[in-house]
Amino acid sequence: MQRRRVDVVVIGAGPAGSMAAAELAKRGLKVLLVDKRSQVGVPVRCAEGVGKVGLMRYFAIRPQWISAETDTVRLYAPNGDYLQLNQGMQGLILNRRVFDADLAKWAAEAGAQLCLQTYACGLLMDRGWVRGAQLQGPKGRLSVRAKLIIAADGVESRVARWAGVDTTLALKDVESCAQYLMGGLELDPPRCEFYFGRQVAPGGYAWIFPKGLSRANVGVGISGNYAGRRTAKEYLDDFVARVVPGGEKMGFVTGGVPVSRVLKKVYGPGLLIVGDAARQSNPLSGGGIIPALEAGRLAARVAVQALAEDDLSERSLCRYQKAWNQSLGQSYARHYRLKEAVTRLPDKTLNATARTLRATEPHRLTLFQIFMTALRNRPSLILDIRHLFRSREPD
Ligand SMILES: Cc1cc2nc3c(=O)[nH]c(=O)nc-3n(C[C@H](O)[C@H](O)[C@H](O)COP(=O)(O)OP(=O)(O)OC[C@H]3O[C@@H](n4cnc5c(N)ncnc54)[C@H](O)[C@@H]3O)c2cc1C
Structure with missing residues (x-):
C-alpha cells in the first residue's frame, strides 16, 4: 500500500x-x-437551476456554463391554473x-x-x-x-x-427525485415551471427547466411521507405523459435531495x-x-x-x-419550518391561492405574497407555523 x-x-x-x-x-x-x-x-x-445573482457572488460567470437564462417563473396549481412571476430576477440553467x-x-x-x-x-x-x-x-x-x-x-x-x-435523514426530510433530459419541446420563451399537487408530486413538486429552446430537464421530487408506494419515476412518467407528451426522452437520472x-x-x-x-x-x-x-x-x-x-x-x-x-x-432554519407547513397544504388551498392571485401582474407578484394568500385561504396554517416556530429553540 x-x-x-x-x-x-x-x-x-x-x-x-x-x-x-x-x-x-x-x-x-x-x-x-x-x-x-x-x-x-x-x-x-441535477435540474441545474441557479440564481444568477447568487452565482455571481462566487465567480465571474463563464458563457459555457450556461444552457439557458430566464427571468420568468410559472407556478402551477393542481387544477392547472398558474401564477407567473417576472421580477427581473435572472435564473440560470447551468450546464453542470x-x-x-x-x-x-x-x-x-x-x-x-x-x-x-x-x-x-x-x-x-x-x-x-x-x-x-x-x-x-x-x-x-x-x-x-x-x-x-x-x-x-x-x-x-x-x-x-x-x-x-x-x-440519518428522516423520510420526510429527503426528496426522492427522478428526471428526464428531454428534447423536441417548444420552450419559446424559456421559463422555469413548477407544478404542485398531491397527484403530481406529493410533498414536493415537478419541474420543467429549459436548457435551450427545445430541450429541458423535466423532473419530479416527492416525499416518501406522502407518496405511498409509488416511485418518483412513476409520478414522472405520469407527468410527462400529461404535460409534455410529444417530448423525446434523451437521458434519465434519479437522486435524493436533502430538505432537512x-x-x-x-x-x-x-x-x-x-x-x-x-x-x-x-x-x-x-x-x-x-x-x-x-x-x-x-x-x-x-x-x-x-x-x-x-x-x-x-x-x-x-x-x-x-x-x-x-x-x-x-x-434555512426558517425555510425548513415553512417547508414543514407548506408541504401539508391541501390541493384546494393551492387552487384557491392561484385563483385569488391570478389577476396580479407578474412583475408585482412575489413569493411572500403567494404565501400570505395561502395563509388567508387556510387560516389553520397560521397555527401550524406558530406551533413549528415555538416548538424549536430560537435560531
Ligand atoms: C434530480 C435533482 C435535481 C436537482 N436540481 C437542483 C437545481 O436545480 N438547483 C440546485 O441548486 N440544486 C439542485 N439539486 C441539488 C444539487 O445537485 C446538490 O445540492 C449539489 O450538487 C450538492 O453539491 P455537493 O458538492 O455537496 O455534492 P455533489 O455535487 O453530489 O458532489 C459529491 C461528489 O462526491 C463524490 N463522492 C461521493 N462519495 C465518494 C467517495 N466515497 N469517494 C470519493 N468521491 C465520492 C461524488 O462522485 C460526487 O462527485 C438537484 C439534485 C437532484 C438529485
Missing part, C-alpha cells in the same frame, strides 16, 4: 469540494481532491457537466492535486480524531495522512458517518462536512448548488485559520458551524 502525507484531503469534487479545495490550495496548502467518478460532474444528477469540471480544474490550477477514479473507502482514526483517509485509486490502495479531512461526498455521504457523525435541517454538528476533530453531505441545501426549494459553494468557501476559511494555529480540535473547527449559521443557516 502506498502512503502519503498532505495538509487536507477533500473527498468529493462537486461544487462544495472543489470550492473548498481551490480556496485552500490558493493559500499554499497541500491539498488532495479525490472523486470516485472518472469524469467530474458526470452523470449530472462543464460547470463542475471547470470548478475542479480551477482547484487543480490553484495547486490542489485532483485524483479521479479514487474512492474514499475509510478514515484513519486515532482516539476519535480523524487523521487521514484510505483511498482506492486506479493504481491500488493509498493511505493518506492529513491534518484535516473535508467530507464533500454528497447526499449519500459515508465519510461523516465513518467519523461517528449521525447523518443542517446536521447538528458539521465538524469533528480533524473533520469538516460540507454541502449535501452536511444537509446544507435549501430545504424549501431543494436547491443545493449555491449553499454547497458557500459551505466550501466558509469551511476553507476556517480551515486556513485552524491550520495556521495548528489547532484542528472541535473547539477550533466549530467556527465553521457559527459561520454557516450567520451566512445561510439561520434563514
Whole structure:
C-alpha cells in the first residue's frame, strides 16, 4: 500500500469540494481532491437551476456554463391554473457537466492535486480524531495522512458517518427525485415551471427547466411521507405523459435531495462536512448548488485559520458551524419550518391561492405574497407555523 502525507484531503469534487479545495490550495496548502467518478460532474444528477445573482457572488460567470437564462417563473396549481412571476430576477440553467469540471480544474490550477477514479473507502482514526483517509485509486490502495479531512461526498455521504457523525435523514426530510433530459419541446420563451399537487408530486413538486429552446430537464421530487408506494419515476412518467407528451426522452437520472435541517454538528476533530453531505441545501426549494459553494468557501476559511494555529480540535473547527449559521443557516432554519407547513397544504388551498392571485401582474407578484394568500385561504396554517416556530429553540 502506498502512503502519503498532505495538509487536507477533500473527498468529493462537486461544487462544495472543489470550492473548498481551490480556496485552500490558493493559500499554499497541500491539498488532495479525490472523486470516485472518472469524469467530474458526470452523470449530472441535477435540474441545474441557479440564481444568477447568487452565482455571481462566487465567480465571474463563464458563457459555457450556461444552457439557458430566464427571468420568468410559472407556478402551477393542481387544477392547472398558474401564477407567473417576472421580477427581473435572472435564473440560470447551468450546464453542470462543464460547470463542475471547470470548478475542479480551477482547484487543480490553484495547486490542489485532483485524483479521479479514487474512492474514499475509510478514515484513519486515532482516539476519535480523524487523521487521514484510505483511498482506492486506479493504481491500488493509498493511505493518506492529513491534518484535516473535508467530507464533500454528497447526499449519500459515508465519510461523516465513518467519523461517528449521525447523518440519518428522516423520510420526510429527503426528496426522492427522478428526471428526464428531454428534447423536441417548444420552450419559446424559456421559463422555469413548477407544478404542485398531491397527484403530481406529493410533498414536493415537478419541474420543467429549459436548457435551450427545445430541450429541458423535466423532473419530479416527492416525499416518501406522502407518496405511498409509488416511485418518483412513476409520478414522472405520469407527468410527462400529461404535460409534455410529444417530448423525446434523451437521458434519465434519479437522486435524493436533502430538505432537512443542517446536521447538528458539521465538524469533528480533524473533520469538516460540507454541502449535501452536511444537509446544507435549501430545504424549501431543494436547491443545493449555491449553499454547497458557500459551505466550501466558509469551511476553507476556517480551515486556513485552524491550520495556521495548528489547532484542528472541535473547539477550533466549530467556527465553521457559527459561520454557516450567520451566512445561510439561520434563514434555512426558517425555510425548513415553512417547508414543514407548506408541504401539508391541501390541493384546494393551492387552487384557491392561484385563483385569488391570478389577476396580479407578474412583475408585482412575489413569493411572500403567494404565501400570505395561502395563509388567508387556510387560516389553520397560521397555527401550524406558530406551533413549528415555538416548538424549536430560537435560531
Ligand atoms: C434530480 C435533482 C435535481 C436537482 N436540481 C437542483 C437545481 O436545480 N438547483 C440546485 O441548486 N440544486 C439542485 N439539486 C441539488 C444539487 O445537485 C446538490 O445540492 C449539489 O450538487 C450538492 O453539491 P455537493 O458538492 O455537496 O455534492 P455533489 O455535487 O453530489 O458532489 C459529491 C461528489 O462526491 C463524490 N463522492 C461521493 N462519495 C465518494 C467517495 N466515497 N469517494 C470519493 N468521491 C465520492 C461524488 O462522485 C460526487 O462527485 C438537484 C439534485 C437532484 C438529485
